[in-house]
Amino acid sequence: MMDPINIVITGVGGQGNVLASQILGRAALQQGFKTTIGETFGLSQRGGGVMSHIRLSEKNNYGPLIPPNMAHIIVGLEPLEALRVLPEYGNEDTLFVVNARPIYPLNVIAGDVKYPDPKWIRQILIESGKRVFWLEATQLALELGGPIMLNMIMLGALCALPGFPVGGNDIKNVLKDVFSQSKVKQNSKAVDVGGDLIQTHED
Amino acid sequence: MGIISHRSGEIDVLLQGNEAIARGALEAGVLFCAGYPGNPSSEIIETLIEASKELPIYVEWSVNEKVALEAATAASFSGCRALVSMKQNGVNVISDFLIHLTLSGIKGGLVLVTCDDPSGVSSINEEDARAFAPLAEIPLLEPSTPQEALDMTRWAFELSEQIGNVVMVRSLTRISHTRTNVKINDLPDFETTPRFDTNAPFHTFPVVEKHKKRQKKLDQAMEMFETSSFNRYKGPTEPELLIIGSGCARSYATEAVEILGLRERVGILHLGTTWPLPKDLATRHLRASERVLFAEDVDPFIENSVKALAADLGNELGTKEFFGKASGHIPSTGETSPALLLEVLGEIFHISWKNSFYREKIAALIGDATPPREFGFCPGCPHRGSYYAIKTALAWDDRDGFVSGDIGCYTLGIFPTGFSQVKSVHAMGSGLGLASGFGKLEKFGFDQPVVTVCGDSTFFHSGFPALVNAKFNDSDILLLILDNSATAMTGFQPHPGTGTNAIGDRVEPIDIEAVCRSLGVDVISADPYDTEETARIIYDLIKRTGPRVLVLRRKCALVQGREGGFPYKMRVDQERCKGEECGCGRYCTRIFRCPGLIWDEPVQKAKVDEVICVGCGICATVCPHSAIIREEK
Numbered sequence: 001m002m003d004p005i006n007i008v009i010t011g012v013g014g015q016g017n018v019l020a021s022q023i024l025g026r027a028a029l030q031q032g033f034k035t036t037i038g039e040t041f042g043l044s045q046r047g048g049g050v051m052s053h054i055r056l057s058e059k060n061n062y063g064p065l066i067p068p069n070m071a072h073i074i075v076g077l078e079p080l081e082a083l084r085v086l087p088e089y090g091n092e093d094t095l096f097v098v099n100a101r102p103i104y105p106l107n108v109i110a111g112d113v114k115y116p117d118p119k120w121i122r123q124i125l126i127e128s129g130k131r132v133f134w135l136e137a138t139q140l141a142l143e144l145g146g147p148i149m150l151n152m153i154m155l156g157a158l159c160a161l162p163g164f165p166v167g168g169n170d171i172k173n174v175l176k177d178v179f180s181q182s183k184v185k186q187n188s189k190a191v192d193v194g195g196d197l198i199q200t201h202e203d
Numbered sequence: 204m205g206i207i208s209h210r211s212g213e214i215d216v217l218l219q220g221n222e223a224i225a226r227g228a229l230e231a232g233v234l235f236c237a238g239y240p241g242n243p244s245s246e247i248i249e250t251l252i253e254a255s256k257e258l259p260i261y262v263e264w265s266v267n268e269k270v271a272l273e274a275a276t277a278a279s280f281s282g283c284r285a286l287v288s289m290k291q292n293g294v295n296v297i298s299d300f301l302i303h304l305t306l307s308g309i310k311g312g313l314v315l316v317t318c319d320d321p322s323g324v325s326s327i328n329e330e331d332a333r334a335f336a337p338l339a340e341i342p343l344l345e346p347s348t349p350q351e352a353l354d355m356t357r358w359a360f361e362l363s364e365q366i367g368n369v370v371m372v373r374s375l376t377r378i379s380h381t382r383t384n385v386k387i388n389d390l391p392d393f394e395t396t397p398r399f400d401t402n403a404p405f406h407t408f409p410v411v412e413k414h415k416k417r418q419k420k421l422d423q424a425m426e427m428f429e430t431s432s433f434n435r436y437k438g439p440t441e442p443e444l445l446i447i448g449s450g451c452a453r454s455y456a457t458e459a460v461e462i463l464g465l466r467e468r469v470g471i472l473h474l475g476t477t478w479p480l481p482k483d484l485a486t487r488h489l490r491a492s493e494r495v496l497f498a499e500d501v502d503p504f505i506e507n508s509v510k511a512l513a514a515d516l517g518n519e520l521g522t523k524e525f526f527g528k529a530s531g532h533i534p535s536t537g538e539t540s541p542a543l544l545l546e547v548l549g550e551i552f553h554i555s556w557k558n559s560f561y562r563e564k565i566a567a568l569i570g571d572a573t574p575p576r577e578f579g580f581c582p583g584c585p586h587r588g589s590y591y592a593i594k595t596a597l598a599w600d601d602r603d604g605f606v607s608g609d610i611g612c613y614t615l616g617i618f619p620t621g622f623s624q625v626k627s628v629h630a631m632g633s634g635l636g637l638a639s640g641f642g643k644l645e646k647f648g649f650d651q652p653v654v655t656v657c658g659d660s661t662f663f664h665s666g667f668p669a670l671v672n673a674k675f676n677d678s679d680i681l682l683l684i685l686d687n688s689a690t691a692m693t694g695f696q697p698h699p700g701t702g703t704n705a706i707g708d709r710v711e712p713i714d715i716e717a718v719c720r721s722l723g724v725d726v727i728s729a730d731p732y733d734t735e736e737t738a739r740i741i742y743d744l745i746k747r748t749g750p751r752v753l754v755l756r757r758k759c760a761l762v763q764g765r766e767g768g769f770p771y772k773m774r775v776d777q778e779r780c781k782g783e784e785c786g787c788g789r790y791c792t793r794i795f796r797c798p799g800l801i802w803d804e805p806v807q808k809a810k811v812d813e814v815i816c817v818g819c820g821i822c823a824t825v826c827p828h829s830a831i832i833r834e835e836k
């Protein structure tokens with residue numbers, strides 16, 4: 001793998017982006033990585049886009065922002081947000097892990113602008129990078145107990161990517177430091193569910 | 204035991220910049236910590252609050268930044284170490300006291316941390332608070348990583364005690380909110396007994412003498428800066444280009460030099476002690492290079508002091524070619540980024556770095572298909588109800604009324620999510636002061652109704668004096684206090700109205716209504732979820748004169764969500780929804796704009812997004828055909 005490994009996690013306020021990147025960071029630290037996480041990029045609570053940059057290296061602690069077009073992996077908790085960061089951070093070799101379920105911006109709800117067809121977004125990502133994992137993760141999150149489970153499903157999916165140096169079990173090992181006892185089990189399950197989505201994914 | 208209060212150090216932990224600042228203060232043996240919440244600074248005090256559960260320190264959320272500094276200064280005057288933290292705007296609030304305090308000097312180490320927010324990522328202004336260091340004549344340290352944030356904060360206390368004055372540490376959003384491996388050190392034993400020496404008072408007389416003394420302290424700091432390990436040079440002895448940088452811009456420059464393969468040609472002077480500028484150090488480096496690039500966020504702060512030095516040494520140094528803010532290479536607005544440094548270095552060295560083929564291809568593919576995400580109140584937010592009621596009342600009144608706004612989540616009332624009712628927003632509490640002025644314009648023919656809104660925390664911060672002013676001068680002010688029982692915008696810190704303080708002690712909550720009544724101001728309250736009734740009340744209040752207060756009380760939706768949730772399950776009866784045919788012009792989605800209520804494109808009807816809707820029920824009254832249905836869960 002590359003050094004540093006640059007990961008963008010992008011989504012909408014309230015999707016648990018920051019927590020997901022922190023958990024990934026903790027697990028990576030335990031694997032001996034020099035880890036840098038650029039945490040919240042945006043007004044996280046109020047409907048705006050939120051992006052975290054995670055940089056893992058065996059040698060250095062890198063700066064908080066990934067240089068242009070140098071993301072190896074883009075995790076989209078929401079499809080439009082994955083598309084939005086594509087020109088700035090993507091490249092021909094980028095892997096995309098994207099939740100298929102849109103969250104509509106207010107100007108779309110109001111009818112001022114159109115939300116692009118998710119199928120089209122998927123196609124653009126396919127043409128732009130190396131591989132796209134297009135996941136119906138929100139549905140599974142609802143089945144697991146609510147939309148808030150989405151971030152752990154997506155983290156589980158990220159860690160199941162072939163060659164990714166932090167595994168689902170590494171993530172599960174740090175969950176107990178982050179969640180209260182009662183929530184650990186449910187979130188562990190979500191990590192597994194995300195892993196399965198990658199194993200069984202059909203392009 | 205939390206990692207922050209871990210006694211023995213020498214371990215590598217993952218810390219956020221703000222946590223690192225807190226840890227640095229603990230490693231310095233800080234005793235008293237105070238601040239006012241504001242992104243990106245809030246986690247410093249929050250972290251110290253956590254630590255106070257295990258360590259003998261005192262931490263408070265103060266009513267505003269100025270009081271925070273004053274309270275912390277008491278500890279310093281009594282010989283103990285103290286820290287205050289705030290965001291950039293907070294430094295404006297403390298500036299009056301700060302500029303006097305730095306004349307009198309201090310005793311125990313007193314460190315002022317400002318977290319600047321270039322680009323205003325979570326602010327309503329962009330400001331370089333470093334400007335206050337020369338104004339108050341105090342030393343300034345600028346970390347560029349969380350590790351430096353820890354090390355510098357710790358050292359700042361020593362420096363402060365050595366020179367006998369306040370030391371300022373400037374963080375940035377991208378440092379405060381970055382998490383990296385940080386090496387922590389041992390904690391000292393916390394053993395100081397505060398005592399004020401009545402033989403050594405603190406005041407500013409004789410003024411000129413004290414002013415001279417303050418400048419001497421600054422000279423002393425400069426001398427220490429000359430050899431400080433926070434300033435490092437990396438690069439060839441005679442670089443083709445010297446980069447002088449601080450903060451994040453310095454780390455972006457380092458990576459850009461790597462990416463462009465310029466390591467043999469470019470040298471980077473990483474400046475951590477930026478005010479006063481260590482002149483000998485800077486002179487040595489200026490001698491070695493003909494071309495200099497300044498990498499820093501917002502103002503040309505280092506740039507101007509280096510240029511002043513180069514002008515003083517003009518004969519000896521000759522002319523240099525400078526790249527920075529003045530030359531237009533690095534903008535003095537907006538934050539710096541790796542892309543910016545790559546671009547500037549690429550231009551200076553004629554290297555093309557951009558993956559421009561890729562970018563152009565993608566841009567052509569996407570076109571303008573990515574709609575922006577405008578800001579919006581959370582689903583279930585009481586402010587949506589409040590502004591909806593205000594909008595309704597002002598429309599009934601029909602004299603082009605407007606809202607004089609203030610700082611908090613409700614600032615978003617300038618956007619469509621608050622029906623664009625807010626027409627003016629500035630500093631904390633200023634909405635009330637402005638309203639107090641508008642309320643005196645009537646005799647000159649001003650007949651527009653002005654409603655001012657203010658959150659509970661903002662009211663205590665600095666709204667109160669303006670309300671007193673309105674009462675004193677009998678101004679026609681209509682104040683709506685949006686009481687959501689939280690400082691929601693910055694992460695739910697307690698304030699004087701909540702009934703607990705920072706360290707979790709139960710304290711008697713200060714009742715805003717009682718405070719207003721004690722001023723002799725009429726107060727009533729209403730429920731912002733009941734938009735119809737609230738609109739009627741506001742409409743009535745508009746027609747009255749003198750100071751009037753309406754408290755709109757409902758918990759912040761995020762707090763409500765945590766504390767048991769909402770009562771309703773919502774759905775749209777698509778049989779009843781008239782779609783585009785509806786005479787309302789799609790009022791529910793086009794105007795009301797709760798993200799939980801969406802437009803079902805295929806059938807052209809409204810629909811509830813079950814992933815987003817929390818079930819507050821406000822929207823049920825919006826539809827003229829009663830198609831939005833709320834059922835008890």
Ligand code: SF4
Binds near residue numbers: 579580585612691
């Ligand atoms: S955080 Fe609370 S107060 Fe702020 S927009 Fe959301 S619901 Fe409203």
Ligand code: SF4
Binds near residue numbers: 582773798799815821
């Ligand atoms: S009930 Fe209506 S206003 Fe409340 S969150 Fe749901 S859609 Fe929004």
